[in-house]
Amino acid sequence: MELSIALPFIAADVPSALPTNAEIEASKDVIAVTGGRRVVRVGTHFVVKYGLGVTILEGENMLFVRSTTTIPIPKVYALYTETDTKKNYIVMENIEGHTLAYKWPSLTESQKKAIATKLKLCFDELRQLPSPGYFGSLGKRPLLDDIFWTSQKKSSINGPFENEDAVNEAMAQKYTFEVYGRTNYVADFYRQALPHVLCGHAPTLTHADFQRKNIIVQVVPPKVGLWNDCQHQPNGIRDAPPRDGLWTAKRPVEEEFKVTIIDWEKAGWYPSYWEYGTALYAVGRWDDDWGLFLRDMLSPYYSEARWLQTLRFELWS
Incomplete structure (x- = not known):
């Protein structure tokens, strides 16, 4: 079984307005920073993993696992690439x-x-x-x-x-x-x-x-x-x-x-x-x-x- 996802992806059950790239970049609530990857918390609903070292595949993997199993993983709310910077963004549920x-x-x-x-x-x-x-x-x-x-x-x-x-x-x-x-x-x-x-x-x-x-x-x-x-x-x-x-x-x-x-x-x-x-x-x-x-x-x-x-x-x- 495979999964076909059209990008950019936005989930139907987003709990509030998605954060903008500016809001994501400005977040001071930093969870992790490693090798071209940055993970930040934005507001109460979202955690965003983004950067040149982030792969869209990670978000696709999460969507696939959620759609085929009952394994508890964060929901993916959005998945996209920023055209100018080429940075990838995975907007997911804050756990x-x-x-x-x-x-x-x-x-x-x-x-x-x-x-x-x-x-x-x-x-x-x-x-x-x-x-x-x-x-x-x-x-x-x-x-x-x-x-x-x-x-x-x-x-x-x-x-x-x-x-x-x-x-x-x-x-x-x-x-x-x-x-x-x-x-x-x-x-x-x-x-x-x-x-x-x-x-x-x-x-x-x-x-x-x-x-x-x-x-x-x-x-x-x-x-x-x-x-x-x-x-x-x-x-x-x-x-x-x-x-x-x-x-x-x-x-x-x-x-x-x-x-x-x-x-x-x-x-x-x-x-x-x-x-x-x-x-x-x-x-x-x-x-x-x-x-x-x-x-x-x-x-x-x-x-x-x-x-x-x-x-x-x-x-x-």
């Missing part, structure tokens, strides 16, 4: 909350497990979408993971790819492409090895940048605690429940959270191991237990992840 990266250290074990369960449902649904029969971005375009990026267009590295052998060849080529001082020996080793260890994986719709910074969590208002006949007053005498069946004693109620997945720029149809492999690589220095929870959210591919991790380390070391 209140904090990143999971910010909240994780303060979560209890049960809260972490509950969030992991919700995220697993999201990724299970994403992975169930039918394969388009190629490895590539929406509309059979190049993949945007950094492994497939080149400064000049080279389709044998950028994609799209007809089969997994072509994906493996692209990764081998990337090792020496535009990098001086590297011999071809390692690339040739990857050509020998990858067809044996990275094989038999179907094109699978993949977020491709699953990190805690790309998950927004919102606190769900707690419900009044229901009566539990195992609970006692401090003096050890068990109370009868009040007539309405609600427990009225003051006791801490553990927060519950709603999750929203953001940053869909790199999404596309990758080999089925890619989501777990890239998420494991992004764990970094293993400063906490996040990496141990990945298997509870994503289908684990331990061997493939190690090969992908080694390749990334060698590419950027």
